[in-house]
Amino acid sequence: MRILVVGAGAIGGYFGGRLIEKGEDVTFLVREKRKQQLDQNGLLIESIYGDLKLKPKTILSGDNTDPFDVILVSTKAYQLKGSMESFHSYVNENTMILPLLNGYAHLDKLVSEFGEERVLGGLCFIESTLDNSGKILQTSPVHELVFGERSGEKTKRILKLRDSFSGAKATFTLSENIEQEMWHKYLFITTVAGITSLFRSPIGPILEREHGLKTIEKLLNETAAIMREIDAPIDVHIKEIQLKRIMGLSYGMKSSLQRDMEKQQPTEADHFFGYLLQHAKEKGIESPVLLAIYANLAVYGAGLFSLK
Structure with a gap:
């Protein structure tokens, strides 16, 4: 599956990096400054589960590329409006949008913009931060991403997504009760x-x-x-x-x-x-x-x- 991670910060950068490590097709949608940082130094992760230095694929908003199968959104809530505008052109009728924001209000905004059927439920548990050099520091034993259809169904697409996540060096859990x-x-x-x-x-x-x-x-x-x-x-x-x-x-x-x-x-x-x-x-x-x-x-x- 073609996966777009919006942002390459402490959360999106970490889970996206673990998926690249596994061999998945991951691209990061970033701003110019972060793109330059990643192009020059790579995606750096310092973790108790093993350090990584990766050369990720990156794009800027507006770059010409095909729509993605999955868009993983891990921005802050106050960045959501700008984020939706930045990845809007990369969404088609088959795209799954997986938000990892805390809270619940963001779901209403995503559904309103992209439609009920495109928006999954998601959350994560991780203690990570971005240092001044752009390195991601992950320091605790917990590094779990939980996802699922908001209806609780095990659809064909969600099982395909589970297969893409399976085997990465982080915990990706398919939930049948993601809303709760x-x-x-x-x-x-x-x-x-x-x-x-x-x-x-x-x-x-x-x-x-x-x-x-x-x-x-x-x-x-x-x-x-x-x-x-x-x-x-x-x-x-x-x-x-x-x-x-x-x-x-x-x-x-x-x-x-x-x-x-x-x-x-x-x-x-x-x-x-x-x-x-x-x-x-x-x-x-x-x-x-x-x-x-x-x-x-x-x-x-x-x-x-x-x-x-």
């Missing part, structure tokens, strides 16, 4: 990203303090209540499951949103928290912790733009 898995991760990432950005701290010191743990529990309760009210398919015991998972995180774990703040970069505040708060407002659900997190990020964002 996406909502479960949304609950997890909302809690972890929200609490670490609010306290400006890794998760460990927050968990050590009684009021830190209680705030996490309140946030889980608020978020799950909103999700249930809008009929999201979350498990009845998901709050307990996610709390146990959060308490098992490494002491120094920081969310990617917190790292974005430390780098003075934009955040996905609207995509994660604004989306949920809009539903909470419509349903009359009080969500004080979620609101405090969103207000904190709004103040940060206002200060960020005032520096420019």
